[in-house]
Each structure stands twice: as C-alpha cells, then as structure tokens.
C-alpha cells in the first residue's frame with residue numbers, strides 16, 4: 001500500500017490524536033478537514049469531539065465531506081447528518097461547513113475545492129469490497145478526468161445504496177494528510193488486498209502528501 005500502516009488498539013482514539021496533531025501542524029491559520037461516512041467514522045468523530053477539548057479552536061476549522069449519499073441532508077443515511085450529529089453538534093460552531101449537495105451537481109464543490117487548494121486532512125474509510133469514499137470497484141468515478149476533483153458516482157454492484165457525490169482520487173490527493181481508518185475482522189481481506197496494491201481495490205489507489213492507515217488488530221490480521 002501507499003503510505004504507512006499503523007496498527008492500534010483504539011482506532012478512534014488514534015484518529016483523534018492524529019487530527020489534533022495535524023491541526024497544530026497546519027501551515028495556515030485555517031484548518032480544513034473532509035469527513036467520511038460509515039460507522040467507524042461516527043466513532044472517530046465522537047472521540048475527536050471528546051478529546052479535542054481546547055486543543056482545537058473550532059472557529060478556525062472548515063469542514064468538508066469526502067463523499068455523500070444523494071439523500072436529504074437530514075436523512076438517516078446522510079454523511080452530512082452523521083458529521084453534524086457526531087462532531088458539529090458536539091464541538092459547537094465551526095468557521096464553515098460545506099455539505100455536498102447532490103441536487104447542485106459536483107461543479108460548485110469542484111470550484112470550492114479549486115479555490116481552497118489543499119485540504120489539511122481527508123478522512124477515509126474502507127469498505128469490505130475495497131471502496132473508499134464513494135469510489136466503488138468498477139465505478140466510473142475511478143476513471144474521472146484528471147482535472148475532476150469531485151464527481152457523481154454509483155456502485156455498479158448495488159451493494160452500496162443511493163447515487164453518490166464523491167472526491168475523486170485526484171481530489172483525495174490534494175490532502176496534506178489522508179487518514180484511512182479500518183476496524184474489524186470484516187475489513188481484513190480488503191486491507192490485505194490494499195496492502196498488496198491490488199488494482200481492483202480502489203483504496204489501494206489513495207495518494208496524498210502523506211497517507212496513514214490506522215487499523216486495529218482485527219482488521220490488520222497478519223499485517224500486524
């Protein structure tokens with residue numbers, strides 16, 4: 001795999017620590033983070049909200065999303081709602097947050113990220129099928145034009161519901177730090193395939209200034 005694999009007992013705790021570390025290492029006054037979806041992400045954001053305390057001035061933080069399901073923002077499957085519940089409502093006001101709005105199409109988000117330049121942190125999960133963000137195996141989003149940072153996408157296997165908006169690999173590569181969190185034995189095969197640079201595993205294609213994979217022992221298996 002590209003980047004470093006760190007096997008830890010407590011993925012959410014390590015995630016929180018790494019985000020706090022990245023915040024203090026940020027080159028600009030503002031700090032930007034793109035959130036993920038999924039159960040691991042929810043636990044990571046709840047822990048970050050608990051641990052950040054006064055270590056992060058949330059008034060300096062701009063929150064983006066790495067992908068979104070095309071459902072209403074208050075839908076139980078919305079990644080915006082997940083980030084709102086697990087992080088934003090717990091830390092209070094942030095400087096700005098930028099939900100992905102499928103109804104607008106990807107271009108406004110593309111322009112916003114184009115203006116931003118680099119994202120300090122992009123948080124990613126890993127699906128058992130090897131997807132990350134909403135870049136599913138065999139999905140057209142994997143073949144986006146190199147200049148596209150954000151696209152609409154779908155899972156051709158129908159394993160993952162709803163049309164999506166997602167960062168492309170080019171969008172992800174704008175991260176100063178890409179943090180990939182992997183938890184549980186159900187991800188063991190996908191992580192092993194990513195570690196072996198299996199070209200059919202989208203997560204194996206993740207590139208950024210720095211890529212750190214945080215996995216627990218159940219997910220790491222023999223990689224530990």
Ligand code: 6PG
Pocket residue numbers: 036037038039040041067068069079124125126127128131132133134
């Ligand atoms: C999504 C996520 C997705 C997620 C992985 C892992 O919108 O579904 O962005 O990429 O991170 O599927 O999810 P779990 O942590 O729930 O296994």
